[in-house]
Amino acid sequence: MKKSPNSIDIHVGSRIRLRRVMLGLSQEKLGDGLGITFQQVQKYEKGTNRVGASRLQHISELLDVHISYFFEGVPDAGNDRTVAVPSALSQFLNSKEGISLAKAFSAIKDVRVRRRVLELVQSLGGNAETDAPKTTEIFATPVN
Template sequence: MKGKVNGLSAPGSGRARAQDIDRFVGNRMRARRTMLGLTQQQMADIIGVTYQQAHKYEKGVNRIAAGRLFQIAQALGVDVGFFFEGMSGIAEVSPSPQQRMLLELARNFIAMPNRRHQEALCTLARALAENDDN
């Protein structure tokens, strides 16, 4: 594994990096639960999961889906951002040139007030894509 920054894997280490973030969020969850004097079983009951699942969340073994994280934040009386406070070493993600063009295209498409122009652009894009296939 590559070097660590503030306990998190350095950029470029893929899945290991995601697991580090899962563990970080789980540690924050456990710290807040403990601060409130809740047991893992009580926490599991509040968020509607098994004790084992709550334990896996706290250990970072299982990832917490966005909806579940929101539910946990409400149960613990914190904002979702609480779980990421103090986490650093996250590289800024910048879009590729192709992604930038796609975003610009989408913005311009939505800004077109004329539905027929939008349809014409779709027809043009389809024709160009089919032409590239041949």
């Protein structure tokens, strides 16, 4: 019997993919840096294979983020630690539109402009902001 991917593995994988794409790295380039195949990178990104602690540390160094980045916003697994389908947020962040939006948004250095863009998107999205983090939470830490 095949095990379903763990929700945390899926989340970590989606964060690896998001950061890799934001940096403009291919799966092949990341795999080369790790000494693994691009197929293995795909499995990590889908959550099919778990990323070991030392491997995740190496990935964080190559992607120039703190290791905690991969666990930001991790879903509460509770007692049921497996999910068959990633959350709507993970699905969006793994879509072409989500990646493109994240890249463009992170390129905006002026915090006031970022705030205005967020307000615009929230107004266009209707009541979606009830599930989204507050604007003050998003801008609590400056962007480098």
